[in-house]
Amino acid sequence: MELNFSFLGKYWPMFIRGAGTTLILSVFTVVIGLIVGIVLALMRLGKFKPISLISAAYTEFIRGTPLMVQIFFIFYALPQMGLKIPQITGLGFDFPRFASGILAMGLNSAAYVGEIVRAGIQAVDKGQTEAARSLGMTGWQTMRHVVLPQAFKNILPALGNEFVTVIKESSIVMTIGITELMFNTSQVYSSSFRYFESLIICALVYFVMTFTTSRLLGVMERRMKRSA
C-alpha cells in the first residue's frame, strides 16, 4: 500500500470550493433553522391550542422522516406539482438546486432548533415574566426584551452543536447535485482514482470546519457569561 497525494496539485481547488459551498449552505441553513425554530417554539408555547398543535405536528413529522426524503421532496416532488423555485440567471450557479437544498435543510433543522428554543424559553424563571408584565409590558415586549435574550444565552451551546451537525449533514445534498465538499470529493476520486487520499482530505477539511466552529462558539459563550 502506498499513499500518493500528488493529485492534490491539480485538484486542491475542488476541496476549497467545496468547503466554501458547504459553509455557505450551513450558515443559511442555521439562519433559516433559527428563525423558523423560534416561530415554532412561540407557536408551541402560545395559548391558542390549534396553532400549538400545528407546531407539534410539524416537529414530530420532520423529525420522524428522513432528511433525504425531505430534500428529494422539495427538489423533485414540488416542481412536479408546479411549485418551482425560479431560476435566477447571472449568479454563476444553479439557483433552484441550491435553494432547494438550503430550504430542505433549514426546514429540517428548524424542527430541532424549535425544541431547543422551547426548552430555553421554559428554563427562564417565571418571575422574570411576572416582573415585566407587572410593569405593564405586553407579552411580546416581555418575550423580545427579557425572555428571549436569556433563553438565547441558555441555548447557545445547543445551537452551536446544531451548527456543527448541519455542517456534517449537509453532505447529503450531494444527492441533488449541489457542488459542496462531499460532491466535489466524489468528483476528485472518480477522476484520480485516489479514493483513500481524497476521503482523508475530505474528512480533515470537515473536521477543521466543525472544530473551529465549536471553538469559536466556546469563546462566545464565555464572553456572554462574563457580561452577566
Added chain:
Amino acid sequence: MPDSLNKNDVILEVRDLTMRFGKLDVLKGVNTVVRRGEVIVVIGASGAGKSTFLRCLNRLEMPSSGDILFEGESVVHAGRNLNALRERIGMVFQQFNLFNNLNVLDNITLAPTLVKKADKAKAEEEARALLRRVGLEDKASAFPAQLSGGQRQRIAIVRALAMHPDVMLFDEPTSALDPEMVGEVLDVMQRLAADGMTMVVVSHEMGFARKVANRILFMEDGVIAEDGSPEQIFEHPKSERLREFLSKVLH
C-alpha cells in the same frame, strides 16, 4: 383612615374575591378597600392566602370569581386595558426578579421607554436620581448577579417607582434576604410611606407593620379575619386565632 373620606379616595376596591386552585379554596370571599395614601400590611400564617390576594390585585393571578376595581375600573375584566392598569400598580417580589440580562440602569429604564415611550436620556436621568435616593447610584452599570439581595431589592423598588405608580404592592419583600439586609430595604419602604405612597405589603415584619402601617389586615383561611389599626390588631386582638398568631410571631 377616617370614614369621612369621600369615595374618590378609594384607589382599590376588592369585592367577594375567591380563588380556587384545583380542589383548594385559597381565597373564600375577600372584601376590602384601599384608600389613597394608606399603608396596609397584610399579615397571617403561611397558606392563609396573603400572597394570592396580593397577586390578584394586578392580576398576576386570575381570581375565580369576584372583582377588583382600580379607580373604578375592573382589573378582573380588563381586556386590552390590563397593561395600562398594571403601569399604575407597581409590584415588588420576594425574589426581586430583576431582569438578569440587563444592567441596573436598563432594568429601571426598560419599562418606561417601552411602555410609556419615555425619552431614553430622560428616563436614565430619572433612574439615576432614584438610585441616589436608595444609595445605589454607583451600581448603575452593574448586573443583578453582582449585587447583594438587599441591593437587588432596593433596585427592584426603584424599577417599580420609575413607572410612577399610584399604588405599590410588596409581596414579602424581605423574606428572601439575609437578616442583616432586611433593615436597608425596610428603610426604603418606610421613606416611601412617609412620602405618601399608597402601599399594600404582605410581610412577616411585625416591627415594620406596627411602626409604618396605618391599617393591618389579618388573613386567616382565605378571608380577612381582622382589619384594624396597628394598635387594635397588636394590643386588642379580637379573635383567638389572631392572638395565637401574634404570640407565635412576636417571640
